[in-house]
Structures are given as C-alpha cells and as structure tokens.
Amino acid sequence: MKLRDFGILEGISEVIATTISSTGKPNAAPIGIISDGKMYARIYPNTHTYSNIKATKKLVANVVSDPLLFVLSALGDLDEKEFYTVDEMPALRYADAWALFECEEDKQDNTLIYLHPIKGKILRKRARTINRGANAIIEATVHATRYLATKDEKYLEWIAHYEEIVKKCGGEREKEAMRRLEESIQ
Ligand SMILES: Cc1cc2nc3c(=O)[nH]c(=O)nc-3n(C[C@H](O)[C@H](O)[C@H](O)COP(=O)(O)O)c2cc1C
Numbered sequence: 420m421k422l423r424d425f426g427i428l429e430g431i432s433e434v435i436a437t438t439i440s441s442t443g444k445p446n447a448a449p450i451g452i453i454s455d456g457k458m459y460a461r462i463y464p465n466t467h468t469y470s471n472i473k474a475t476k477k478l479v480a481n482v483v484s485d486p487l488l489f490v491l492s493a494l495g496d497l498d499e500k501e502f503y504t505v506d507e508m509p510a511l512r513y514a515d516a517w518a519l520f521e522c523e524e525d526k527q528d529n530t531l532i533y534l535h536p537i538k539g540k541i542l543r544k545r546a547r548t549i550n551r552g553a554n555a556i557i558e559a560t561v562h563a564t565r566y567l568a569t570k571d572e573k574y575l576e577w578i579a580h581y582e583e584i585v586k587k588c589g590g591e592r593e594k595e596a597m598r599r600l601e602e603s604i605q
Contacts, residue, residue: 420536422458425516426482429454433557434480435492436460437502437509438471445502445509446471447492449560452480458534472522472532479505480534481514484547486556487596488513493560494567494603506538516541552589555581556596563604578604 426432431451438446446467450460462469472478483489488511491497502509510517518539525531559581566574578600585597 420518420539422454422518422536422539425480425518425539425541427452427454427480427518432480433489435483435488435511435514436468437479437481437511438468438477439475439507439509440467440471441474445499447481447488447497447501447509447511449489449493450480452534458536460532460534461530462532464530469530473524476522477508478520478522478534479508479510480518480520481511482516482518483511483514484545484553485513486553486560486593487599489557490560490563490596490600490603493564494600505540515543515545550588550590550593552585552587552593555584555589556593556600559585559597559600563600566604575604 431453433449433451435447436450440446448466448468450462450468453459462472501511501513503512505517506519508519516539519537520534521537523533523535525533559578562574562577582597585593589597
C-alpha cells in the first residue's frame, strides 16, 4: 500500500479521521498526518478522537476535499448517515479514499501517535484545481477550533481575514462552510 497514491505525502496531510468508541459510536474529526520519515499524528487528549484511539488502537484516514465536511466534523458531530463500515471501522461516504491505520502511542509523549498503515482503498479519482476559498476554509477552521478552546480573540481576526478570501475565491460550498463556521463560534 503506497500512501502517496492516496494523496498522503511528505509534510502534513489534512484528512478527516474516523474512529469508534468502546461503545461503538463513530466519530469524525480533522487531523493532520505528519510524514517526515516516520508517519504520526499529534492528537489533543481532550478529544473523542484521542479517547477512541486509546480504546481501539485504530483510525481511518479519509481523504476528503469538501471544505464543508471539515467544518462540520471539526466544530460539531457528523450525522450517522455520513458513515459506513469498513473492516469494523467507520469511514466517510464522501471520501475519495480511505486508509486504515494501527495506532501506537509514544512511550514518553502520549499525544504522539505513530501510524502504521494496514490497508486502504481509492474510491474515485477527481481532477481538482487549488481553490483559495477552500484552502481559506481549512485555515479558518483550524483557528475556529483554537478559538473555541482558548477564547483568544486574535483567532477571530484571523478568521475574518480568511472570510474575505472565501468571499472572493470560494464557490457556494465554501460560502456555506463559512456560514456554518460562523454559527459554531457565536
Ligand atoms: C485542518 C484541521 C486539522 C486539525 N488537526 C488536528 C490534529 O492534528 N490533532 C488534533 O488533535 N486536532 C486537530 N484538529 C482539531 C480537531 O479536529 C478538533 O479539536 C475536533 O473538534 C476534535 O473532535 P473530536 O472531539 O470529535 O475528536 C484539526 C482541525 C482542523 C480543522
């Protein structure tokens, strides 16, 4: 399994991780997969993703290009109908590809999770150009999660900057994503 074929390249690849709780509840949240010789993620301990990885030692990386799904999964819960099951793990219907990883916690730093690929599937290949509005949504969503965690108002200024780019460069999907983001941080 070559992760490059899944679009997971060197540097940090933003995916939506799907995990399952010890009671069988699926969860989705964006994470960055870091590849610099090793492959790992840094997961905040106060998240569902973290407790689910602790419980099951598995995550599915969903390769998703829809900015709205990033907003909805980062700032709230996705509807159960967005999920289906692969190898007893949740994956996202909308994903272009999924990759299942075994998770291994670092012995000293428990937020550092090494990722060992098990299997994956490419579901569709689409040609897609870079859209600055879509990129701006990803940046604004990172700031929105930090704003909600810290209430530091500098993040609101940064979100306002990205909102201008979404207005100029985004399509209807990006504008809807920005509306949902704004609602989440009210
Ligand atoms: C693009 C993007 C990348 C993110 N990367 C990470 C990450 O690498 N690790 C992490 O713990 N949280 C990351 N986050 C924040 C989590 O998605 C966010 O805290 C989320 O609310 C956690 O949800 P959960 O409690 O359902 O797991 C990222 C958010 C975005 C928008």
